[in-house]
Amino acid sequence: MPKTGTKSLSAALRILGFTVYDYDDQYWHRGPQIQKLMDEGCTTDEIREIFEEVDATADVPSYIFWEDILKAFPDTKACLWCCS
Secondary structure (H helix, E strand, O other): OOOOOHHHHHHHHHHOOOOEEOHHHHHHHHHHHHHHHHHOOOOHHHHHHHHOOOOEEOOOOHHHHHHHHHHHOOOOOOOOOOOO
């Protein structure tokens, strides 16, 4: 759902010193890899490469692939929410 606070969450995490990829950043920094993830999927190693320099992600498409990201980074924490 649009307008769920992902920009605010990203801004807050950046203030705390985290490197964050929100929607724009995911495509800006890793466009072809993100597109492959969306179209075909990626291996665990490819997902590690996409997000290796990132502390946090917010928004699409990363939230769609949260289980794959957790598999690639098993010690990571996930914060998922939905709006109704």
